Amino acid sequence: MAWLIPVCKASAIAFLSALLIHCSNANGQDSVRETVNYPPLWDNVPDSLDSFVTIHNKTLINPWNYQERMGMYKILLNVTAKYMESFGPRNTGNVLWGLPLQHGWQFNTGRLADPSNGTSCGQKTVDPMCISPTSWWSCMNYYLATIPFLGAVEAGFFDEWPFEIEILPPEEHVDDFCYNAKDCHTLIPETMAKWTNFFQLLKKTENISQSKLLPSISPEEDTVWHHIWIAHVSSIEAALPKFSERLTYISAPEAQFGVSWGSAVEFIAAAHFPTNFNQTNVFQVYLPQRMLLAHDKAPFIPDLSKEENWVLVALNILYEGNKMTDGWLLKFWKRAMCSERGREEGRNLLENIISNPDLILPGICKLLLEFIKNHNCSITDA
Ligand SMILES: *[C@@H]1O[C@H](CO)[C@@H](O)[C@H](O)[C@H]1NC(C)=O
Ligand SMILES: *[C@@H]1O[C@H](CO)[C@@H](O)[C@H](O)[C@H]1NC(C)=O
Ligand SMILES: *[C@@H]1O[C@H](CO)[C@@H](O)[C@H](O)[C@H]1NC(C)=O
Numbered sequence: 202m203a204w205l206i207p208v209c210k211a212s213a214i215a216f217l218s219a220l221l222i223h224c225s226n227a228n229g230q231d232s233v234r235e236t237v238n239y240p241p242l243w244d245n246v247p248d249s250l251d252s253f254v255t256i257h258n259k260t261l262i263n264p265w266n267y268q269e270r271m272g273m274y275k276i277l278l279n280v281t282a283k284y285m286e287s288f289g290p291r292n293t294g295n296v297l298w299g300l301p302l303q304h305g306w307q308f309n310t311g312r313l314a315d316p317s318n319g320t321s322c323g324q325k326t327v328d329p330m331c332i333s334p335t336s337w338w339s340c341m342n343y344y345l346a347t348i349p350f351l352g353a354v355e356a357g358f359f360d361e362w363p364f365e366i367e368i369l370p371p372e373e374h375v376d377d378f379c380y381n382a383k384d385c386h387t388l389i390p391e392t393m394a395k396w397t398n399f400f401q402l403l404k405k406t407e408n409i410s411q412s413k414l415l416p417s418i419s420p421e422e423d424t425v426w427h428h429i430w431i432a433h434v435s436s437i438e439a440a441l442p443k444f445s446e447r448l449t450y451i452s453a454p455e456a457q458f459g460v461s462w463g464s465a466v467e468f469i470a471a472a473h474f475p476t477n478f479n480q481t482n483v484f485q486v487y488l489p490q491r492m493l494l495a496h497d498k499a500p501f502i503p504d505l506s507k508e509e510n511w512v513l514v515a516l517n518i519l520y521e522g523n524k525m526t527d528g529w530l531l532k533f534w535k536r537a538m539c540s541e542r543g544r545e546e547g548r549n550l551l552e553n554i555i556s557n558p559d560l561i562l563p564g565i566c567k568l569l570l571e572f573i574k575n576h577n578c579s580i581t582d583a
């Protein structure tokens with residue numbers, strides 16, 4: 202376990218950074234901001250296929266328009282609601298909520314606009330609804346929006362719809378994406394299969410039994426989280442190498458944040474973190490509310506809250522910790538998350554990081570050491 206030593210040393214650095222943040226009250230904004238919000242323009246987003254244009258027996262969806270891409274999410278939330286009634290009232294427990302809420306954050310913070318300044322796509326005053334195929338965030342999100350939607354199409358959620366559904370390509374970079382289930386099985390076979398599998402599983406589920414309150418999740422609900430996170434991680438893994446050159450259009454701190462966020466999602470996924478409506482809204486306020494600029498250096502970005510600053514530092518520590526250990530940090534984290542008890546502790550840790558940011562690496566170290574000591578995971582759990 203030699204690799205644990207540098208990681209646990211790094212936790213000392215984390216602790217110091219946290220102290221710094223706690224001590225530097227110079228930053229303008231106040232501590233915990235609680236906002237529970239629907240994604241931007243939610244009321245104008247189409248909630249059924251009727252709202253899209255149908256020409257020549259083909260229903261056309263343009264995922265390069267914010268409202269239409271968000272429309273795919275709204276429709277998915279609508280058609281899956283009945284399978285997740287017991288997860289929370291008014292569909293707030295739907296496991297899909299994390300995706301549209303993240304997309305809304307991307308839209309609000311200007312991350313879907315053309316960062317190369319070559320076009321006015323996404324500029325608030327000129328072409329606000331446009332989603333740019335040169336934006337790293339918008340390309341990554343395509344794999345978490347259109348692909349899930351096509352998975353649901355393939356799983357038969359829209360079999361009653363009388364028309365063929367067609368996804369429109371962007372004006373450039375056409376080959377980076379796929380536009381129907383068949384082509385997606387060719388371009389990204391594993392990812393497509395995982396999303397289809399998730400929606401098939403949902404459809405097969407008669408009624409998923411009552412869940413208990415966080416952090417305990419019923420085994421049935423846990424299965425649903427398990428499968429959506431498998432598909433989610435697969436989308437990120439498929440998209441990351443495809444869009445690495447898009448990172449050159451954004452500032453170095455923004456690119457670093459994007460990549461470390463993608464890596465953190467794997468830790469979050471392994472804990473089966475319930476990114477439902479409430480949970481996502483709670484943690485999302487800690488993500489930077491604007492794109493990072495070349496001179497931004499967390500934790501000293503004056504116009505971001507101290508939590509936003511901290512999250513940037515924490516993500517970086519996690520990313521570097523994992524890189525330093527050649528991916529072993531994540532591998533061991535996944536092992537420790539192999540039982541529901543481990544995942545419960547993992548979720549607790551992730552939730553507490555925001556209020557006690559200095560916990561991140563010490564917390565992981567403690568959890569891993571405990572796991573190694575007790576090895577409390579049966580073969581069947583894994
Ligand atoms: C659309 O489908 C209907 C029923 O299958 C058919 O009668 C009609 O000719 C089709 N229209 C076009 C434009 O293909
Ligand atoms: C789905 O959308 C339809 C039509 O817009 C609406 O009548 C229905 O209540 C929605 N269902 C759910 C579960 O939100
Ligand atoms: C699922 O169970 C809830 C009560 O727990 C019930 O209100 C709902 O109608 C059921 N849904 C389905 C699809 O059977």
Ligand SMILES: *[C@@H]1O[C@H](CO)[C@@H](O)[C@H](O)[C@H]1NC(C)=O
Pocket residue numbers: 288289290293294477479
């Ligand atoms: C989300 O919060 C609302 C309002 O506090 C609550 O009524 C609902 O039960 C919560 N949903 C879930 C899934 O926890």
Ligand SMILES: *[C@@H]1O[C@H](CO)[C@@H](O)[C@H](O)[C@H]1NC(C)=O
Pocket residue numbers: 318
């Ligand atoms: C983008 O273009 C606008 C107007 O053409 C210009 O004012 C602005 O400085 C440019 N920004 C960058 C980062 O090049």
